[in-house]
Amino acid sequence: MSALLVIDRLSVRYGSRDVLRTLSLEVARGEIVALMGPSGVGKSTALRVVAALQPFDDGRIVVDGFALAPGPVPPESRLVPLRRRVGLVFQAHALFSHLSALDNVTLALRHVLGQSPTEADAVAEQLLASLDVGTRAGAWPSQLSGGEAQRVAIARALAPNPPLLLMDEPTAALDPARRTALGATLRQLSKQGRGLLIATHDTEFARANADRVIQLTA
Amino acid sequence: MIAALVLCLLAPQHPDSAVLVWGGDAEGGAPFVEADPANPSRVRGFDVEVAERIARGLGRRTAQFVQVQWSNIDQSVERGDFTLGLSGVEDTPVRRARHAVTIPYFEFREVLAVRRGDAGRIHGLADLRGRRVATLGATIAYDLLLAARDSTGVIPLSYDDDVHPYADLVAGRVDAVLLDHIIAQRALRRAGGAAFAIQAQPVAVGHYVGVLARTDSVLRDSVDAVLREAMRDGSLEQILRRWEVWDQSQGTLFVGVLRTTSAAGAARAAESASALGYLPSLARAAAVTLLVSFLSMALAVIVGLGLASARVYGQRWLRVATTLYVEGIRGTPLLLQLFVIYYGLAGVVRLPAFLAAVLALGLNYAAYEAEIYRGALEAVPRSQLEAARTLGLSELQILWLVRGPQALRFALAPMTNDFVALLKDSSLVSVITVVELTKETAIYATNVGSWVVPGLLCAAVYLAMSLPLARLARRLERRWSPAA
Numbered sequence: 001m002s003a004l005l006v007i008d009r010l011s012v013r014y015g016s017r018d019v020l021r022t023l024s025l026e027v028a029r030g031e032i033v034a035l036m037g038p039s040g041v042g043k044s045t046a047l048r049v050v051a052a053l054q055p056f057d058d059g060r061i062v063v064d065g066f067a068l069a070p071g072p073v074p075p076e077s078r079l080v081p082l083r084r085r086v087g088l089v090f091q092a093h094a095l096f097s098h099l100s101a102l103d104n105v106t107l108a109l110r111h112v113l114g115q116s117p118t119e120a121d122a123v124a125e126q127l128l129a130s131l132d133v134g135t136r137a138g139a140w141p142s143q144l145s146g147g148e149a150q151r152v153a154i155a156r157a158l159a160p161n162p163p164l165l166l167m168d169e170p171t172a173a174l175d176p177a178r179r180t181a182l183g184a185t186l187r188q189l190s191k192q193g194r195g196l197l198i199a200t201h202d203t204e205f206a207r208a209n210a211d212r213v214i215q216l217t218a
Numbered sequence: 219m220i221a222a223l224v225l226c227l228l229a230p231q232h233p234d235s236a237v238l239v240w241g242g243d244a245e246g247g248a249p250f251v252e253a254d255p256a257n258p259s260r261v262r263g264f265d266v267e268v269a270e271r272i273a274r275g276l277g278r279r280t281a282q283f284v285q286v287q288w289s290n291i292d293q294s295v296e297r298g299d300f301t302l303g304l305s306g307v308e309d310t311p312v313r314r315a316r317h318a319v320t321i322p323y324f325e326f327r328e329v330l331a332v333r334r335g336d337a338g339r340i341h342g343l344a345d346l347r348g349r350r351v352a353t354l355g356a357t358i359a360y361d362l363l364l365a366a367r368d369s370t371g372v373i374p375l376s377y378d379d380d381v382h383p384y385a386d387l388v389a390g391r392v393d394a395v396l397l398d399h400i401i402a403q404r405a406l407r408r409a410g411g412a413a414f415a416i417q418a419q420p421v422a423v424g425h426y427v428g429v430l431a432r433t434d435s436v437l438r439d440s441v442d443a444v445l446r447e448a449m450r451d452g453s454l455e456q457i458l459r460r461w462e463v464w465d466q467s468q469g470t471l472f473v474g475v476l477r478t479t480s481a482a483g484a485a486r487a488a489e490s491a492s493a494l495g496y497l498p499s500l501a502r503a504a505a506v507t508l509l510v511s512f513l514s515m516a517l518a519v520i521v522g523l524g525l526a527s528a529r530v531y532g533q534r535w536l537r538v539a540t541t542l543y544v545e546g547i548r549g550t551p552l553l554l555q556l557f558v559i560y561y562g563l564a565g566v567v568r569l570p571a572f573l574a575a576v577l578a579l580g581l582n583y584a585a586y587e588a589e590i591y592r593g594a595l596e597a598v599p600r601s602q603l604e605a606a607r608t609l610g611l612s613e614l615q616i617l618w619l620v621r622g623p624q625a626l627r628f629a630l631a632p633m634t635n636d637f638v639a640l641l642k643d644s645s646l647v648s649v650i651t652v653v654e655l656t657k658e659t660a661i662y663a664t665n666v667g668s669w670v671v672p673g674l675l676c677a678a679v680y681l682a683m684s685l686p687l688a689r690l691a692r693r694l695e696r697r698w699s700p701a702a
Contacts (some may be wrong), residue, residue: 051608076612083610094601098623108609111619160610 004029004164004195005050012045018044019042022059025214027195029163032186034206035199043199047166050098050197051088052079064163077216083112087157089166093149095141101128101152102137108160127155131185146173147181154185164195171202183209225270228246233427238273240283241295242266242305243288245379249461250306256689264461265304265426268323271453272302272428275444292317296431302441303429306398308358312666313429318438322425323454324463325471326398328359330417331387331405337415340394347371349393352383355657356664358424359396375571375651376661378698381405382561386651388413391571396421400463405687425471470698472543496662498671503658504679508678510654511641517580517639522587529592531613540588547585553646556581560650575647583640590632594625627695634691638684655679 001172003026012020020042025031035043039111049056050063052073061068066081068074076083095104104126109120128134131151133144141149150170157165171179179202190196200206206213242251244261251263261283272283284300291303292313305315309322332340340346343366351366353359355376361373375392377383383395384405395402402416427573428445430438448454449472528540547555559581560574569577598621606616648657659676663669 025630053604053607078605080610083608086608088605088608090601090605092601094599095604096602096605096620096624098620100628107606107619108611111615156605156609 004031004064005028005197006015006060006062007050007081008062009062010046010049010056010061012042012054012056012061020056020216023216024059027164027197029193029195031212032190032196032198032210034210034213035197035216036201036203036206036213038201041216043201043216044168046197047088047168047197050085051166052082053088072078084160085162085164087160087162087165089150089153089157089165089167089170091170091172093141093153095149095153095156097141099141101133101139101141101144101148102138104141104152104153105159108156113160124155124159125159128152128184131155132181146180147175150174150182151185158189163193164197165189167196167198167200169200169202170198171200171205179205236279238269238275238276238278238302239284239300240269240281240302240304241284241286241300241582242269242303243289243291244283244285246288246305248404249463263462264324264457265306267457267460268428268448268454269302269304271457272304272441272444275447275652276440285389289454289660290602292429292664293669295429298431301430301434301437304329306400306426309425309427310358316668317432318430319440320428320430321442321445321475322427322471323449324426324458325467326400326424327420327424327467328362328396328422328424329399329402329420331384331395331397331402331414332393332417333387333390334412334415336393337417341417341419343396343421344370346394349373350375350391351394351396352377352386352392352651354380354383356661357397359398360421360661362422364398376653376657377651378565378649382651384414385561385564386411389568391564391568398424410513423467446476496675499658500662500675500679503653503655504683506652507641507644507654507656508683510572510579510644510647510652511637513576513582514579514644515637515640517576518583518587518636521581521584522591524586525584525616526591526595527617529588530595531617544585544588547582548589552578552582552643556646556650561684571647571651574650575644575652579640579647580646583636586636590629590636591625594628595621597628598624630691630695634687637687641684641687642680 005027007023007184009022009024010020011018011022023042023046023141025033025035025212035046037043045054048054049068050061052068055073055117056068056070058070063082064085066085068082095101096107097108102121105127106117106120109115109123110117115123125137128137128151131154133148133151133155136144136148136152139148141152144152150173170182174182183205186196198206198210227587242261242265244251244253246252249263251261254260266283269281269283275544286294286303288305291305291307294300295303295317302666309319313319330340330342343351343362346366347370350373351363352375355378360374360376363372366372367374375383380397380401383392386392387395388409391695397652399416399420406416428441430441445454454472455464455468458468475476477536525540525544528536529544532540556575556578559578560569563569602620602624603616606620611619644654645656648654653661655676660674663672666672
């Protein structure tokens, strides 16, 4: 079976500085891969490049058959297939502060997938409930705890049902109990057949939950 | 040097009994008072010579001129800025009631100027029902037009100067101009003698007088004596002939004045109009202020959004063009922009005054709004825009669904401030004949000869309009700010 995500000799340079040099990795469906290494080693950069938020200089990226080439980021109109395939959960959640938790999740359902408000609400409520934040649907982002905000952000990224989920430092703001619960959630997502690529420097979390750990060195 | 200049400006004018300090408006121009083309630091005109004749008659060494805006002559003479106001000052009952006024020294006729094609049809105000008639604000002519508005239905337009009414007559913006015959004849000469026609039959007759502070009635009596002397010895006639304003009616006036021994006390002040009588026109003017402000703000918001989007999203040339617009507008006076749009563009497109006012204010404030919106758009965290992109929203959807709504919250408070400022800046549009609240108040104040009651009333109306806006904005901000 072909891998869901293939990163082949990826290089990213900021001016004369190499941020990533010939990184290669694969993520299969149903697999959790942890990308580890000290701060500044390019973990987040790798995720941002896969999500086409920033350009790369060399190598090749293929997400479920959709290929990204080196050079400037293509216009959004050419990235529609990629957006359907990749969800990204930001380290600081980046929830839309003017929308309730529920509306954060329904935004893409309604305006990208074209679902009716009723349909979208039903999907979003179910997603939030499955992530144990169903009761917080009406809350504003500013009223959510760190753990709640993160789960709403996961629900938002999962709403368009992408096969690949990228997560940037998901345990950064969590207490030990929440970390364990997050691990369970991620394993459940992988059981549904999704591939997960997680940038983290939490060794313990990676060991406990990842199928594979890829170590980046400076 | 600056300090010396400030000191010079602040220094009180020493009452020098050898000098007669008199005030007039050189903007009124020849033949009244104008800057001498040969030496612009001096003034000349028949009012200048009348002042010099009075000074001589009073035994003063010289007459010293003080520039004052024509509509402020009464207030300035009461303040003591000068002793005698003399610059085509009209003899009115209100002026006689509030100040010490001299005997008349010149008789003028209020004449109608119309376009040549209309000369056969328009002979008086009665022929101008539903037509626009221009004049100088706060004059007998304006009062005549206001009376005619109620009786025959003319539409009075008040100007701040006596040049633009005739320009607008030629341009077709107004159908007639009612002003003193001296002013009409001068305008006709300037326009080349064939641009419009002056109707022979005067609408009314009035007189120019000198005005002194109410407490100066003794000096006023001396001035009257000098004027009578000048009428008797022919020196006044010489002055008027020199400036080519002498005609038969002046001789008749002199005879009449010299026959009555006491200063024209006959015209005992008509009772000063009560504040209540002005309320309807103040209310109407307040409505104009509100309408101009709301329409201008709507235009400013729409154009401002376009400018801000161009600055944030546009190509380089578009960003440069919008930056030039914003800086150009913010770096030049609104008053200048008003004049350019109303008078400057008249050769290309002849905008009605109200439309020109809304355009100028709206386009001016658009520059300020654009900067607010640009700042607000840029204040929305990048990570939220990136999150929206990863969800598959298009750039337009991101602007409409994520960036715009959040930017609006940031922009709301400064926008309200701007609207309140615009409400007050809308007073500037009176220079292009739109009579709004401040202008109406100025007319009211001139008519009653005091700014106290009109000023307080006007301030109260502005506050009544701006305070609810500030409250509304605070409420909206609270409602749209879930973080609070």
